[in-house]
Amino acid sequence: MLSEFDLIKQYFVRPQPGRATLGIGDDCALLTPSAGAQLAISTDMLVENRHFFAGADARCLGHKALAVNLSDLAAMGATPVAFTLALAIPKADRDWLKGFSSGLFELADLYGCELIGGDTTRGPLNICITVFGELAPGHGLRRSGALPGDDIWVSGTLGDARLALAGLRDEFPIDQESLALASLRMHLPDPRIALGRALAARSLAHAALDISDGLVGDLGHILEASGVGATVNVDALPAGPALAAQETAIRRQFCAQGGDDYELCFTANPSLREAILAAGSASNTPLTRVGTIESGAGLRLVDGAGAAVDLDAAGFDHFTLP
């Protein structure tokens, strides 16, 4: 017999008390915010066959469910503090729970982010995490501050997660080595917490977000929120190591429109290039300039020679209702 209480105790209550005044096991968790800090709060829900394939590795799922939430904190420049987990599972499978909780806590411990509460229930597999971070008031990296003339920066590399998806869907032939490399990126995204904190603490960025649905769609949110436009050089987009070996059309499209990257995209005054590259170095995060914010509305994609490129651009979107 594995009751709900035993399940929580066995797989989700940690031996070490953390920062929470009161954690798992009461009606609420109690958390005392640092004096003067602002709370950054984000929620993401992952659904089987929508955000991951049925039968996905439980350890990877535990990692990814938290990583996508931490990525939202990174995009805000917040320091992770704690999270809650609500979990619907079809049955209480001990191997799955062990794998899932291992992947979850490995990443949580890396960022000192404490599980303070949650809910478990039987139901179609659904993982909902709400994450809490802290930052100095006024230092949050919003989407709305981009200014004409700003550089557009992207962290790390893009498109490998999309390449892995193409492999899993058999969209076109991909060699095993490339697929294995790309799959790591899809299954184990690495939230850019250190970079986000550095950008926020030193007020280096005018606007920022994390790239979850594809650069084109996500950058569009910055443009809309800021009332500006942009030109992006699709050949400057930093392709992931597996994607870089693919033909140009695929490379461009997956870099520009592939989802699940969890890199940061941010805009900044060109006078700050050196400081930004230093922040990238200090946080061990490669940074690439990929375009420019402009006053004219709309996003213009160009190639390395400045000629217009049409990718039939549209970000990944969960709903379309006829």
Next chain:
Amino acid sequence: MLSEFDLIKQYFVRPQPGRATLGIGDDCALLTPSAGAQLAISTDMLVENRHFFAGADARCLGHKALAVNLSDLAAMGATPVAFTLALAIPKADRDWLKGFSSGLFELADLYGCELIGGDTTRGPLNICITVFGELAPGHGLRRSGALPGDDIWVSGTLGDARLALAGLRDEFPIDQESLALASLRMHLPDPRIALGRALAARSLAHAALDISDGLVGDLGHILEASGVGATVNVDALPAGPALAAQETAIRRQFCAQGGDDYELCFTANPSLREAILAAGSASNTPLTRVGTIESGAGLRLVDGAGAAVDLDAAGFDHFTLP
């Protein structure tokens, strides 16, 4: 076409800016806690066919999904501040979304609890709310403080939600009028926020929780966390108006073991009876003494004459794994 962004804008973004520094539409919500306040945080996930029937009224669901979370804040004595909503829906049904968001915001507005962020995705219907409240440090009503000699109190009435379930399941004949009355209780629970705040602010209770899985099971959590036992008079349990008309065996069982009540159960020193009844009056909440905390472990159920009663007691539990 109803995109995810349009869906959120149309049904979940409110015209009035609230307390959040930054709400829906960025990577994170930003919330500035009141100076010196402690945060109470709780998450509940509601799954179709587990917590509600398929085809349940959307407006009631919106109410209930938030109510069960607010009830956790009430049990802690916290004042509601804000919440996030993650929603998986099989399709973007405008009528459903309109009903759900109406029920949700009617209750949210009643308690000044602001929707500050969330996530929407396609998937089997799943509603996950995380709620944030505030309280003075040290004043949270925990489960672990019950002391031998304490009175055991219950707010409002018990068992009508369980009676409604019996009617929906056709467990035994129930007249239409009783069923309609009981169903209100099942579909539109009323979180005991005012009572919880009064108990916490004036340090009237040693231990408290909300009754979601049935009094016997939930009181068991207080007993275990506090290392005490109790005797409860099942004939003193305040039956709901529909249940009160049922025969004794059903009344006792549903009062003691019926889930979905969302009343508060708390323990307090007998010297505080007058102050507690005054707090009940001030918060417009009927209160009933139903038993006594004792040093001997275990929960003893007795009838009005003091004779042992066996209800084959076990709280509602979501998992049992062979």
